[in-house]
Amino acid sequence: MKRGGLAIFLLLFALWPAAHFALVRTYDVDPWKLGGWAMYCVPGPMKTVRVVGIKQDGELERLEYWRYTAEEKWLADRFRELRRALGELRSPERLAQGMFELHGDWEGAVIAVLTFELDPETAHLRTREALSTWWRDGRREPYELPADFHARLYARP
DSSP states (O other), X not given: OHHHHHHXXXXXXXXXXXXXXXXXXXXXXXXXXXXXXXXXXXXOOEEEEEEEEEETXXXXXXXXXXXXXXXXXXXXXXXXXXXXXXXXXXXXXXXXXXXXXXXXXXXXXXXXXXXXXXXXXXOSEEEEXXXXXXXXXXXXXOOOOOHHHHHTSSOOO
């Protein structure tokens, strides 16, 4: 019995690096988390999170990180930490719901996640953006940010 349990443990232990590698590549899971061995060869991805509120009158409100209230900062930082560790397995839905509680005049929210990562082919830094739209009423309809607004999304004033 002990021998069979040990064999199963050793098999799972030997297969975990391949499974972890698949999670990193498929779901953008941080290679430094979940006990993966990829942490020895890949720097952790850097994440920038931006929140844009869609007001009931259609006006857009970009929250600037350096001007966040304590509650907004806590919500954004918590999401960024979890997104960095779990990648796309961590949905921004809780961040959007928290922002709706803080901003009663928002009908929707666009959550932008900008990831800076090392390109394995060129060894240069590349960026990848993921935008998701969340609506107070629960619908899942995307919102296209105007090009001029999107261009200013990550810029400092």
